Structures are given as C-alpha cells and as structure tokens.
Amino acid sequence: MKLQKRADHRCFGGSQQVWSHESEATGCTMRFGLYLPPQAAGGRVPVLWWLSGLTCTEENFITKAGAQRVAAELGLALVTPDTSPRGITIAGDREAWDFGLGAGFYVDATRDPWAQHYRMRRYIVQELRALVQAEFPIDDARTAMSGHSMGGHGALTIALTAPEWVRSASAFAPIASPMRCPWGTKALTGYLGDDQASWAAYDTTALLQSRGWSGPPLLVDQGEADPFVDTQLRPDLLEQACAAAGVPLCLRRQAGYDHSYFFVSSFIEDHLRHHRAHL
C-alpha cells in the first residue's frame, strides 16, 4: 500500500490530512483526504465519505465546504477520495472536463483503453474502504456517504449497491439518472460501451427500482439557480423513482442557490447532523 502522508493541518482541534498510496484498483498513485476529529484520539469514530464532482480532486471539499467545524463537534471523520486515476496518460483523458481526468464517474470501466485504470467504484468500495479501516481509527460499521453532482451520483449509487456498508446517504445536486442526461450517457458510453444493460448498475433511478433502499431518508439539496438542474441533474427523476420505489426522500429545493461550493457550504451542516443521527 505504501501509505504516505502528504499534508497534515490542525483544524478545529482535529487534523485535516492528505494521504497517497499505490492503488491496485486504478494502477496508479491515488490521493485522498482524511479529516480526523478530536474524538478520534480516544477510539474509532463514525465516518462520512464525500465524493466530489467533475474537475475536482480530493482538495475541493477539504478547502471549500467548511465541514470540519461540524465534524469536530459531532466526532465524525471525513474521507474524500479523488475523482479519477491520476499520473497516467490515456489518449483522450484530458480533452474534455466531463470525461477522463477528474471525471471517473465512480464506475468500473470495461471498455478499452479505460478498463485498466478507470475503476473508481472498485477503488472506493473495496480498496480504499479496506485501507481506511485498517490504518485509521475509523468505525467502518458506521459509514455514511454524500457527494456533489457527479459525486452525488456516486454516493447514491454506491449506497444503493452496498447498503450493508453505507448506512445513510445524501447528496448535493446529484446527477439523478446518468442514463438519461448528456454528461452521463457520454461517460457511460465511454467507460462501459453501448450496451445500456450494463449502465443500470450506475444509475440511481434504476437502482431505486431494482434494489430499493431501507435506510434512513435520502437527504438531497438542489439549488434552484443551478444551471444544470434541468439538463443534467434532473431531481424530478429522482423524486419519481423514490416515489415509485417507496423510498423516503427529503428533497430540498433551495431558492437562489447555484452549483458551487458556496451552495454546498451553506447546507453541509444539515447533512452531517442528519448522518450523525443515523450512525
């Protein structure tokens, strides 16, 4: 694993760290952020995983969301993975901001040339999960997951496919149905190919139908001034799918808010408190 500490900053009495390690799942060196609250000095603490959106690295949430304050109060660790493999070059991986680098979409690619490295689902659900549990004072049995945009899609799809691991899930402006929006169809075609049957494992609305969700209500915030809401994010599809599957959804449409971290930071406290209450 060769875990290396890249940064360590005291923050709200805890410690905001960045680590790197050699990843088997992605075949490259990956970085992730880890916030350990003060309570971690006394034993294992529950954890919120945060999956970031297009173009992000592990840094965006760490520096912009202001989550450490509440995490320190609640005794919650924060794990923030990167959004794609890094340090490798694949033809076409940096031609667009919505595909390739910074745009792994939390899928396991099956199509060449992506299949060798773009295995972000496996990276998170198997490799990084095990690493974090083994190396840090984190209670894997009390795991929540959230994310933003592409990362909201990632958080919801991982929770729905691994409910034995993720006990509570939420999202900010998630891509509700990648099978039915331009960002998603581009990514799923590129990483998985044209067979849409293989896409359903990565589509929140399809997973709600096929698997349901018996955890606590899904908390979703969506800015009403978000420029992507009608074309890419489609909270209406999420609402329909939850209603059809009988899954409780707390969808809050926030007037005036856009797609930025100014939106995320405004409501992150509610998400942390929601998760902590269910962990």
Next chain:
Amino acid sequence: MKLQKRADHRCFGGSQQVWSHESEATGCTMRFGLYLPPQAAGGRVPVLWWLSGLTCTEENFITKAGAQRVAAELGLALVTPDTSPRGITIAGDREAWDFGLGAGFYVDATRDPWAQHYRMRRYIVQELRALVQAEFPIDDARTAMSGHSMGGHGALTIALTAPEWVRSASAFAPIASPMRCPWGTKALTGYLGDDQASWAAYDTTALLQSRGWSGPPLLVDQGEADPFVDTQLRPDLLEQACAAAGVPLCLRRQAGYDHSYFFVSSFIEDHLRHHRAHL
C-alpha cells in the same frame, strides 16, 4: 469607476459577490470580494474588511475561511480586496512570491518602478472605502478590519493610522514588525527605498509606540506550529509593543496550528463575534 459584477453566489442566505473596477490609485483593474448578509436587504450593515496574505487574491478568504456562515448570523458584510495591482507588468514583479504581484504589503510605494501602481494603502483607505460606501448597503461608520500574515500587518497598520475609520482590529499570524523581518525589509526597501524613517508608517510595533490605540483589545491568533513565527511574524515583538504602549492585546497562541487557512477557518468565528460586539 465602471463597477462590474464578476460573480454572485447565494451563500448562507446572503450573497457572495466579486466585483471589478478601474482603480485610480493603482492604475489598473482591481477586483474585490463582497459578502452581503441577508440583513443587507433591510438597510446598511456593519462591515469587516479582510486583508489577505502573500500570494493571495480576493478569492482565498472567500472560498477557504468559512466566514460567511457567521457573517450571515451576525449581519456583517465582508470586503476582501486583492493583495496587489493586477494586469500590469513591471520588471521584477513576478520573480518572487514575497514581492511584487500578490505581495503589495499594503503600502504606497514611493520608489520607481513601483510608485505608479503599488499604492495599496491609498487604494484601500481612500478609493475602495469610498466606493464600497457609495455603492453598497454598508455602514462605513461601523468598520472592523482583520487579515492574515501580510494582511494581518495590513489590517493592524491601517487600523492604527485610521482609527477614526477602523473601530476594531484583529489579525491571524500577522507580520508584527516588517522593519525587523526578512519579508518586511525586502518589501519596504523595494517599495520605499533605504530610508527607514519612511518605513515606520507601515510597522505595527512602531505605530503602537507613536500613535497608540484606544479601540477595543486587539485580538490576535498565532499558530504555534506556524513555520514563520520566529523569523517573520514575531508575536513577541507585538506583545512587547502593546505592553509598552498600554494597548490591550488578546494574543492567543494556538497549539498545533500552522499558517494555513485551516488555522484561519478554525478561529474566524471568534474574530467576527469580537468585532460585531464592538460595532
């Protein structure tokens, strides 16, 4: 003035904006951040000016400090100027990160080739102050000032030289005496020349001696793991100067904290509450 809005994000019920304008003081287009809390919709609100440190622009504090949450609660506007002229080129202005671009040191340069543009003191105290008062719902009579590192030096020196404007002042890891540290002597020599008599107007410890301070206690946070504390920042000199001048100082040495915005964000709430209580 040609004030142009460059960004506007809803944040904690208020609005985080970025504006640009043609500056007479610096002879170039300048940007500044403005957070208007929800209370600004109902009339003029008190304001905290934040002066940033070396290498920063108006963006760092906006995205990293997490101050909007408390500002929204307290009804406090936040004004965040840039740290130097921009969009011009002067030989030597980008050879070092501690001089020139991003390193205006909040002085009015008198030495060529800097004197024409590097007039950040005048820019803030006269031009931007008047602009903000004229164009936004801000109560100039209730102004506080804070800043980080070079910006902590800026906040304290401006408060000490303009106490009729700045009613409360604080700082994070300020450069206490630029006349007596490498960053400061380099900048003051470059912008003002070798005559140290001209430097004293930009040295907090000298100003404490010559002018004193009759406002509320100066609140200063200093991380004990800050790598610059002993060579550049010298809180000991600030303590001595305040004691000699009979100026109340609340200097908090924070164990384990470094020089980053993780440190600033951990304590910014205390500063906002301190200032609000005195405005």
